[in-house]
Amino acid sequence: MRSWSIPAGRLFGIEIRIHLTFLFLLVFIWTTESATQDMAAAWRGLGLAGIVFGSVILHELGHALVARRDGIPAKAIILLPIGGVTLLDESQAIPDPAKTWKRDIHVAIAGPFVNLFVAGISALIVLAVAPHFPLWTKPLVHSSNLVRSLVWGNVYLGLFNLLPAYPMDGGRVLRALYSRQMDPVRATQRAVRIGHVFAILFMMVGMLMSNWWLVMIGFFLFVGAQLEERSAVFQSVLQSVRLEEVMLTDFATLSPADTLEDALDKAVHTLQDDFPVVRGTDMVGVISKQKILDALRVNGNGYVQAAMNRIFDVSSKQESLASSFRKLSAHNLSIIPVVDEQRLVGIVTLQNLMHSMALLAESRKLRREGLEA
Ligand SMILES: [Zn+2]
Secondary structure (H helix, E strand, O other), X not given: OOOOEEEEEEEOOEEEEEEHHHHHHHHHHHHHHHXXXXXXXXXXXXXXXXXXXXXXXXXXXXXXXXXXXXXOOEEEEEEEOOEEEEEEOOOOOOOOHHHHHHHHHHHHHHHHHHHHHHHHHHHHHHHHHOOOOOOOOOOOOEOOEHHHHHHHHHHHHHHHHHOOOOOOHHHHHHHHHHOOOOOHHHHHHHHHHHHHHHHHHHHHHHHHOOOHHHHHHHHHHHHHHHHHHHHHHHHHHHHHOEHHHHOEOOOOOEOOOOXXXXXXXXXXXXXXXXXXXXXXXXXXXXXXXXXXXXXXHHHOOOEHHHHOEOOOOOEEOOOEXXXXXXXXXXXXXXXXXXXXXXXXXXXXXXXXXXXXXXXXHHHHHHHHHHHHO
16 A cells, blocks of 8 residues: 555654555546636636545544554555545554553544534634525535535545444444454454445445445445454454464574674575574574675674674563564564573564464364364
8 A cells, every 4th residue: 555655745743645546536637627628627626636635634634643642653644536544553552452442432533523623613614704605505515616615525524434334434433342342353343244234335326326436435445344354363363373383493593702704604504584692591682694794795704793683672482473573563673582481492583474374374273173073
């Protein structure tokens, strides 16, 4: 999602990115409006797109700022033709089921709330300045009246997002409410099922009314719900796997007193890309094959001690994979040493993780089949 978007500045310290398909939409509006009507209409068409664009940004900022207040920083806001997406960095947040559901509701409601607030305030201002302004004349949202579009566009955006159709905001509220009584995966699955019903309804109604926007929204909603469900299942697997089940126990270590050339020589004979650096029984650092090569290239031969990374996290073997993922991403590392009573008993590296996860899944499946047979 990120790779197809271009940066468009920052607001409140949050990166705003525009998805390329959104730019196609602008070009589409411009060409269709300027081909059929006069130039003024084309400009008004772009003005309407600008209003929608601004309202979507405000909506997403609502989510992002409330999330930040609750300790989850936003990585970026991405604008798509069907709305926006706020990418939250949940890697630092410690999951606490007793509080998460309230937090999720706050974050979900903040977006629609901003839109309804903007609609209310702008309607009040318009009526104060021009009491006879045709606020209720149809069409409510159209490029021929941009002020009316600002008010009603925000009303629609707010109400539409409050529909309990996961992964829309109303659906997220529903999921958070379910999660009080059941585990996160089942709560997500329930919300996803309701989301699917709405998605199919949108597509059917859209086709009956030849409203292709509605069909498209239904389609994206369906796919979005599916993806969310998969990521919830993935999260729960990470939560249930303990490090001792996936760690490498047969691994090479380096000594801080090794020269880089010696280290490279050892690295050649193993598949490992990352090495714990051990003095006696103490872990003193970590180093990667790439780091060894870089140091050799830049400074010539030296000692591992000088090139190794001294900042690292250790995990105990009972810790879950989810918690060690948080540690990996917090320090941008690719190796986690696993210790048992201060002793190094294994390592988990990003490189081997996918491989060992696949093997673990197979062995769990075989064991289950063995029980059933
Ligand atoms: Zn939203």
